[in-house]
Amino acid sequence: MRFETDISPLVGSQNSISAIMRRVIWALIPGTALAVVILGWGVLTNVLLAVVAAVFFEAVMLFLRQRPVGFYLGDYSAVVAGWILGLCLPTLAPWWIPIVASGFAIVLGKQLFGGLGYNPFNPAMVGYVVMLVSFPKQMTFWAAPWGTDGIRLNFTESLRWTFFEELPSHLQFDAVTMATPLDAVRTRLSLGDESMAYIEQQSIFGLLAGQGSEWVALAFLAGGLWMIYKKIIRWHIPVAMLGALAIIATVFWLIDADRYGSPLFHLLAGGTMLGAFFVATDPISSSTTERGRLIFGAGVGILAYLIRSFGSYVDGVAFAVLLMNMAVPLIDYYTQPKVFGHKSQPKTASNKTSKGQ
Amino acid sequence: MIKLYDFHGGIHLPGKKSLSNNTPIQQLACSKRLVLPLQMHIGEPARPEVGVGEHVGKGQRLARPDGFISAAIHAPTSGTVVAIESLPIPHPSGLSAPCIVIEADGEDRWEKPFEPWDDYQSHTPLEIRQRLRDAGVVGLGGAVFPTAAKLAVPPDRPIKTLILNGAECEPYITCDDRVMRERADQIIEGGRILLHASGAERCLIGVEDNKPEAIASLQAAIKAAEDTRFEVVAVPTRYPAGGERQLILTLTGIEIPRNRHATDYGLLCQNVATAASVYRAVVLGEPVISRVVTVTGEGINRPGNFEVRIGTPISDVIAAAGGYKSGVDRLLMGGPMMGFALADDTVPVVKATNCLLALHPQDREPEQPPMPCIRCGQCAEACPVNLLPQQLYWYSRAKDLDRTREYHIFDCIECGVCAAVCPAHIPLVQYFRFAKTEIWASERERLKANKARERHKFHQERIAREKAEREAMLAKKRAALAAKQTNQSQTGSDKSAIKDEIAAAMARVKARKAAAQTKKASEPAQVGSPTYTESEKP
Numbered sequence: 092m093r094f095e096t097d098i099s100p101l102v103g104s105q106n107s108i109s110a111i112m113r114r115v116i117w118a119l120i121p122g123t124a125l126a127v128v129i130l131g132w133g134v135l136t137n138v139l140l141a142v143v144a145a146v147f148f149e150a151v152m153l154f155l156r157q158r159p160v161g162f163y164l165g166d167y168s169a170v171v172a173g174w175i176l177g178l179c180l181p182t183l184a185p186w187w188i189p190i191v192a193s194g195f196a197i198v199l200g201k202q203l204f205g206g207l208g209y210n211p212f213n214p215a216m217v218g219y220v221v222m223l224v225s226f227p228k229q230m231t232f233w234a235a236p237w238g239t240d241g242i243r244l245n246f247t248e249s250l251r252w253t254f255f256e257e258l259p260s261h262l263q264f265d266a267v268t269m270a271t272p273l274d275a276v277r278t279r280l281s282l283g284d285e286s287m288a289y290i291e292q293q294s295i296f297g298l299l300a301g302q303g304s305e306w307v308a309l310a311f312l313a314g315g316l317w318m319i320y321k322k323i324i325r326w327h328i329p330v331a332m333l334g335a336l337a338i339i340a341t342v343f344w345l346i347d348a349d350r351y352g353s354p355l356f357h358l359l360a361g362g363t364m365l366g367a368f369f370v371a372t373d374p375i376s377s378s379t380t381e382r383g384r385l386i387f388g389a390g391v392g393i394l395a396y397l398i399r400s401f402g403s404y405v406d407g408v409a410f411a412v413l414l415m416n417m418a419v420p421l422i423d424y425y426t427q428p429k430v431f432g433h434k435s436q437p438k439t440a441s442n443k444t445s446k447g448q
Numbered sequence: 449m450i451k452l453y454d455f456h457g458g459i460h461l462p463g464k465k466s467l468s469n470n471t472p473i474q475q476l477a478c479s480k481r482l483v484l485p486l487q488m489h490i491g492e493p494a495r496p497e498v499g500v501g502e503h504v505g506k507g508q509r510l511a512r513p514d515g516f517i518s519a520a521i522h523a524p525t526s527g528t529v530v531a532i533e534s535l536p537i538p539h540p541s542g543l544s545a546p547c548i549v550i551e552a553d554g555e556d557r558w559e560k561p562f563e564p565w566d567d568y569q570s571h572t573p574l575e576i577r578q579r580l581r582d583a584g585v586v587g588l589g590g591a592v593f594p595t596a597a598k599l600a601v602p603p604d605r606p607i608k609t610l611i612l613n614g615a616e617c618e619p620y621i622t623c624d625d626r627v628m629r630e631r632a633d634q635i636i637e638g639g640r641i642l643l644h645a646s647g648a649e650r651c652l653i654g655v656e657d658n659k660p661e662a663i664a665s666l667q668a669a670i671k672a673a674e675d676t677r678f679e680v681v682a683v684p685t686r687y688p689a690g691g692e693r694q695l696i697l698t699l700t701g702i703e704i705p706r707n708r709h710a711t712d713y714g715l716l717c718q719n720v721a722t723a724a725s726v727y728r729a730v731v732l733g734e735p736v737i738s739r740v741v742t743v744t745g746e747g748i749n750r751p752g753n754f755e756v757r758i759g760t761p762i763s764d765v766i767a768a769a770g771g772y773k774s775g776v777d778r779l780l781m782g783g784p785m786m787g788f789a790l791a792d793d794t795v796p797v798v799k800a801t802n803c804l805l806a807l808h809p810q811d812r813e814p815e816q817p818p819m820p821c822i823r824c825g826q827c828a829e830a831c832p833v834n835l836l837p838q839q840l841y842w843y844s845r846a847k848d849l850d851r852t853r854e855y856h857i858f859d860c861i862e863c864g865v866c867a868a869v870c871p872a873h874i875p876l877v878q879y880f881r882f883a884k885t886e887i888w889a890s891e892r893e894r895l896k897a898n899k900a901r902e903r904h905k906f907h908q909e910r911i912a913r914e915k916a917e918r919e920a921m922l923a924k925k926r927a928a929l930a931a932k933q934t935n936q937s938q939t940g941s942d943k944s945a946i947k948d949e950i951a952a953a954m955a956r957v958k959a960r961k962a963a964a965q966t967k968k969a970s971e972p973a974q975v976g977s978p979t980y981t982e983s984e985k986p
Contacts, residue, residue, distance in 0.1 A: 092763065092772070094779045096789040098540070098878055100864030101780070102461060102619070103813030106871040108822055166819060208820030208872075325825070374824045379838055423839065430856045431456070431693065431833040432705030 108207075112167035114323045118314035119174055119369065125310045126178065129303035131234040132249035133182030137189045138174055144193035145173025152202035168207050172196055175369055176215040179362060179409070180222070183232035183268060186254050192218040212416045213376045216409045223404070235269040236303035239294040242266050272301035273361045274405045276352055286349035300359035308364040315368025324372040327381055331388025332367045332395075333358060339396045357396060366395070366408035376416045383419075383426035390415045450652070450681060453701040455694045457830045458686040459865050461619050461785070463658060468744035468751040469622035473630055475755050476768050478525045482550045482759030483796040484510065485537045489586040490593045491517030496548055502529045505559025507735055510548050513581055519594045520584040522561065522735040524757035527552040538762070538781050538795045540788040547796075550759065562733040568641050573599070576645040576730060583729035584736045584799075589613060589624075589690075589719030590782060592800045595726065598718070599645055601711045607646040608714035611699060612639055612723055614655040614662060615683060615690030618783030621803040623740040626753040627721045628655065628662035632669035638723030640675060641730050646716050650677045653720065654695045657682040687785065688863045692717050694832055706859050741797060743769040747776035747806035756797050762804060763793040772806055780805040784812070785864040819872040827866035827876060833859050837866040837876050844883035849890065852883045860884075 126134045149169035153160045173193050180189055196218025204210045223230050234249075235241020244252060244267055251257045258264060270278065272295050279290045290296075299305040318324045340354040357363065362370070371377060371391045378387040391411045398407025487493035494511035498504060504523040511521040531549040536542060562579060565571055571579075581596035601607060612635065616624040628635060639651045655663050663680050670678045683689050683698050693704050695717070702713050710717050718726075721740060728734040737758055744751040749770025756765055762779075766772060780787040782803055827837035836855055843851040857880060866876045933946070 092779075092793050094789065094791060094793070095777055096540070096542075096791050097778060098875065099780075099782075099784065099786055099788055100867050100877065101778070101784040101789075101807070101812050102864070102868045103815065103873060104868060104870050105813065106826070106869065107816070107873070108819050108871050111822075111824065111871055162817070168822075206820065208822050322826075375822050377823075379823045379825050379828065380836060423836075427836060427839075427855065428828075428834045430835055430859045431697075432703045432708070432859070433856075 108166045108168070111323055112171050114318065114321055115171050115369070116167065116174065118318045118323070119171075119178075119311075120314070122307055122310035122314050122365070123174070123178065126307045129237045129307055131182045131236070131243060132246050133184070133234055133253065134178065136186070136250065136253050137180045137182065137184060138177030140186060141177030141180070141189040141193045142170050142173035144190040145169045145176070145197050148194050148197040149202070152198055153206070156202065156206070158206065163207065166207060169197060169201075172201065172214045172218075175365070176218050178365060179215065179219045181230055181232045182234040183252060184229055185232075185256055188222060188226065188229055192222045194218075195221040208375055210375055211419070213370055213373050213412050216370060216412050216416075219409050220413060223409070231270075231274070232268060233271050233274075234267055236295070236301070238297065238302045239269060241269045241294075269295055271361070271405065272296060272304065272356075273399060277399075277405055280350060287352060288349070300356045305359045308359040311364040311368060315364070315372075318368065318372075324368065324374075325381075325384060327384035328372045328377060328388035328391075329367040331385040332371055332392040333363070335389035335392030336363065336396050337392075339393055343396075343400065351400065357399070361399070361406040362408040363395070366391070366412060370408070371412050371415075376412075376419065378419050378422045378426070380423055380426040380428060382428075383422040386422050386426065387415050387419065390418065450679065450699065451701075452681070452683065452699070453697055455689075455697045455832050456834045457832045457865060458688060458694075459830050459869060460685070461687050461868070463685070464619045464744075465622050465625065465658070467620065467746075468742050468753060469625050471752045473626050473740055473753045473755055474768070476757070476760065476765060478552050478554075478556060478757060479760045479764045480552055481530075481761070482524055482527075482552065482757060483535055483761070484521050484524070484548045484550070484759040485535075485796070485798055486511055486521065486546045486548065488521065488592060488758070488799040489519040489584075490591065491515060491519070491597070493546065494518060494521045496532055496546075498529050498548070500529055500532055503527070503553075504529060504550065505557055507561055507737060508559045509561055509582070509735070510550075513584075513594070516600075517594055517597045519586050519596075520582055520735065521548070521758075522584055522737050523550055524737040524759050525550070525552045526555050526557040526559070536792065536795050538790055538798060538801065542791045560733050561735060562729075564733040565730050568730045569644060573645040573647065576641065579730055580645075580726060583725075583734070585722065585725050585729050586736070586799050587719055588721040588725060588739055588799065588802065590786075590800055590802055591692075592798075595718065595722060598711070598716065599642075601646070601716075605712060606714065607648040607711060607716045608650075609700065609716070610639060610642050610646060610648040610651040611696060611710075611715060611717045612651060612653040612720050613690060613692065613695050613717055614653055614659070614666070614720040615695055616659070617656055617685070617687045617690035618785050618787075618803075619687075620744050620805050621742050621783050622744070623742040623753050623802050624720050625659050625662050626742075627724055627740055628659070629665045631724050632662075632665040633672065634724040634727045635666065635720050636669045636673050636675065636678060636723075637731065638725070638727035639678065640673070641726050642716065642718060642723060643677060648716060650679070652699050653678065653680045654683050654689075654699050655680060656685040656689055658685040687865065688832055688861070691832065691861060691863060693861075736799065739797075739799060739801070741765060741801050742803040742805075744803065745776075745780075745806040746811040747773050747778075747808050749773055756801075758799060759796045761794055761796055762790070762801075765797060765804060766793060766806070773808070775808045776806045777809055778805075778807045778812070780807070785868070786862065816873040818874045821872055821874060824871060826869045826871065830865045830869045832863060832865060833861060835860060837880075840883070841874060841876055841879050844879040847883075847886065849883060849887050853887065857883050857887070 146169050150160050153163050176192055176196055177189055196214040200214035200217030201210045248259055275295055279285045295302055297305050319326050337354045340357040343351040344353050378384045394411035394414055395407040398410050492515035495514040496511045498510050506526045508523045509520055510523055513520050527550045530551045534544045535547045537545045577596045577599050585595040586592040614624050614628050663682055666680045688694055697703050704710055725736050738755050740753050741756045742753050779790045781790055821838055821841055823838045840852055840855050840857055860880050862877050864877050
């Protein structure tokens with residue numbers, strides 16, 4: 092009897108990339124839902140617009156690159172990139188912001204490098220940073236979160252603003268926007284005469300960090316912990332990033348608590364939690380060795396703090412991730428694990444040749 | 449209990465062992481025609497010492513070991529040698545190789561090549577090694593390395609510990625399990641012979657803890673033998689716990705690099721079934737003419753273990769196990785992780801055949817088209833050698849062979865764990881095999897180029913040397929001429945003397961040319977070895 096032949100191993104993986112990406116989406120849902128409630132309907136429109144645009148651009152690029160469109164769309168990586176990008180964008184951004192951002196993320200950040208698996212930079216962060224640099228004004232349009240003294244838009248008002256830039260006649264634009272906690276700290280500290288303790292009495296500040304947004308951050312933390320439990324991501328990058336950020340924040344805070352935010356504030360403000368669990372852990376653009384991931388995570392944490400505290404941008408997580416993405420090949424090369432048998436070469440080792448057998 | 453050490457990575461696989469390990473080993477009837485490849489072991493192929501048409505007895509040597517790393521081959525039954533020719537052998541690429549073909553005469557009459565050594569202790573280790581070599585004993589775990597060659601260690605590196613490998617970590621395979629259950633006494637006796645032959649002080653038998661019956665049976669045999677040097681160690685069930693280096697690490701904490709041998713560390717590792725065949729070769733005087741083969745898989749009607757004569761067509765073994773179920777589309781030799789698919793079941797069982805595995809498409813993970821690598825690192829976590837398969841993949845794919853070496857591609861043991869966990873379904877092991885063969889090929893090219901370069905350099909040197917020699921000769925002549933001239937000018941008769949001199953020189957040149965011409969005509973010029981005529985010699 093004759094048979095077909097095959098090459099071992101014949102045991103294949105039940106796991107798949109689309110299963111991994113679907114789980115990332117599951118982990119994003121609690122934080123996203125809470126963000127919609129607390130930060131406003133703009134989060135929902137941002138995420139939906141960014142996801143739809145990301146999938147659209149992905150499909151167009153796959154078609155142009157003559158790749159099987161359905162096969163690659165099924166990996167859900169474009170959905171994840173769009174979703175994370177949507178969460179980063181300001182809640183009162185006009186409709187074209189998430190679409191253009193997704194375009195840059197998918198076309199420039201991902202497909203032009205060769206698509207899934209070949210992008211050296213985190214696509215969502217590429218899209219975000221391009222918008223931040225190109226449209227600095229629109230990228231500050233944050234609505235007043237729940238629990239502050241700002242005015243909040245309802246669903247239809249929010250939609251009208253997003254698509255037509257129309258506010259209810261009795262409202263001024265300034266009345267519905269509010270500086271983010273990080274922004275508030277930066278501007279007020281730059282004035283020079285207000286201390287952190289004073290600044291934190293504003294309504295934008297809550298119990299731990301930003302009013303409301305601190306709970307969103309905790310929801311992302313929970314989603315991230317679930318992903319670690321499910322082995323979708325490894326602990327190294329989030330722990331190293333949050334640990335390094337906490338340490339450097341503590342050092343400056345101990346030096347001058349009036350001019351530097353507390354470590355808890357830094358951990359829960361801005362994009363820290365989303366970045367630590369959903370952005371910096373992107374396996375494609377981050378380090379792939381265990382020690383490398385610790386270095387990568389710590390680098391992101393420290394750079395994010397330095398940019399936040401001393402740079403000219405409000406939050407530094409996106410820049411920090413992109414900067415560390417650049418260092419990944421170097422980090423990976425120098426953090427290779429010790430291969431079996433290379434740890435304890437006996438002194439009598441005579442055969443040191445690296446020749447193939 | 450000894451302390452156990454942990455190796456990096458590894459995975460839990462569905463064992464599927466109960467398909468075949470619940471029934472005793474069955475004796476398979478002798479086939480009519482047996483095909484014995486001359487190379488069933490690692491090393492040099494054996495050299496046939498029988499002729500076509502010759503009648504041979506069961507156990508008679510058919511081919512002797514040729515070289516230090518080689519093993520003898522014996523007749524599995526009595527019969528006639530009908531052919532010595534190239535025939536298909538079990539091989540991943542379906543290759544053919546020289547084989548001895550025996551037509552059984554049905555009498556199955558022993559002609560034992562050796563006397564039984566009941567008192568093996570009165571024989572020196574060297575004699576025992578010679579016996580194992582003559583009896584064709586090779587590692588039956590799958591690597592088929594000649595046991596005698598493994599035992600030959602330099603005297604300054606004595607063996608301290610013998611490790612018998614009964615881990616049997618691949619799914620489906622149960623031949624060692626059954627041998628341990630049914631022939632534990634032979635394994636222990638074989639172990640004692642190996643202890644004697646190697647001078648080792650103790651013997652550890654590593655068995656995966658999913659084989660409690662085998663462990664109990666071995667312990668009973670040790671008790672019966674009253675030998676305190678033996679210890680059975682249950683090792684955690686995790687593929688590839690039975691890899692030689694993984695098992696050694698688990699039992700001793702020693703990591704053996706790929707370019708060293710276990711014997712460099714005072715360790716000798718043998719498969720349990722090999723130990724049993726050592727016993728049979730030494731004490732009973734029986735060469736290796738059969739082995740236990742697991743015939744299993746969801747595609748086999750009556751899976752089980754069979755004592756099969758080497759050379760038996762695989763189709764006969766399958767028939768004894770009740771044949772295939774319908775819809776079988778793969779037949780593997782070995783397990784699903786490291787075995788290879790056979791194109792044809794007419795090839796013979798060889799000494800390496802530990803398992804025949806027949807599968808339906810639904811018994812395997814459905815083959816999925818590979819996606820790009822997302823560097824998730826699950827392969828690196830599962831790699832028992834602690835490699836970075838994701839990086840190796842990247843560089844193998846880019847044919848950046850230098851980088852694959854820097855990432856230690858030659859430490860890869862091709863266990864298949866990385867491919868088995870890859871969420872992108874990338875056939876990683878195939879990429880690594882590809883990179884290895886590319887490196888070997890380029891290495892050969894490099895050696896060739898080096899040789900050519902050396903040859904060229906030598907050629908250039910020779911030409912330069914000849915030129916220098918010629919010039920030196922000319923200079924000498926010129927000097928002699930000048931000296932003569934001054935002499936002659938002193939005596940006064942200059943012009944006619946010079947004329948004479950020129951005429952004489954021209955005559956000499958003419959004569960030399962003529963001589964060279966005849967020389968050339970009489971013998972064709974030899975390339976590379978310059979020939980001088982008598983007059984040309986400096």
